[in-house]
Amino acid sequence: MDSPTSSSDEYKECVCCSCEIYGGEKQILCPTGHSFCYDCSEGLIQSGLSDPIKCLPYACFKCSKKMDVSQITKLMNKSQAEIFKKYQALETLDKKKSKLMECPFCNYFEICELSKVSNIFQCKQSGCK
Numbered sequence: 001m002d003s004p005t006s007s008s009d010e011y012k013e014c015v016c017c018s019c020e021i022y023g024g025e026k027q028i029l030c031p032t033g034h035s036f037c038y039d040c041s042e043g044l045i046q047s048g049l050s051d052p053i054k055c056l057p058y059a060c061f062k063c064s065k066k067m068d069v070s071q072i073t074k075l076m077n078k079s080q081a082e083i084f085k086k087y088q089a090l091e092t093l094d095k096k097k098s099k100l101m102e103c104p105f106c107n108y109f110e111i112c113e114l115s116k117v118s119n120i121f122q123c124k125q126s127g128c129k
């Protein structure tokens, strides 16, 4: 992914660990332009997934601006994205009206209306159970 025309010595400093980030590298950019290098982005993603109450929604710790979700999700692997999707769903969940049903065997989940919740949960993930 080398682009010969762009100046290769142009880099940003990671606001987290102060390492140098070059244009083509995987990174998270906050809305005001702070950059997180790949390692720190990974750390940020992990912290949000392991401690969602404290660390979600993702925000830049430098300027406290909420991160653009697409910046975060582009660096997530598939299983991280699944968990994140669940947290996002929970965030918008109206707890008075609906409930999150989770498969105990895989990461499949469903938002059910409380009035329609049955005790039998059917996992719709192919290959599960």
Ligand SMILES: [Zn+2]
Residues within 6 Å of the ligand: 014, 015, 016, 017, 018, 019, 036, 037, 038, 039, 040, 041
């Ligand atoms: Zn860093």
Ligand SMILES: [Zn+2]
Residues within 6 Å of the ligand: 030, 031, 032, 033, 034, 060, 061, 062, 063, 064, 065
């Ligand atoms: Zn920032």
Ligand SMILES: [Zn+2]
Residues within 6 Å of the ligand: 103, 104, 105, 106, 107, 108, 123, 124, 125, 128, 129
């Ligand atoms: Zn399942």
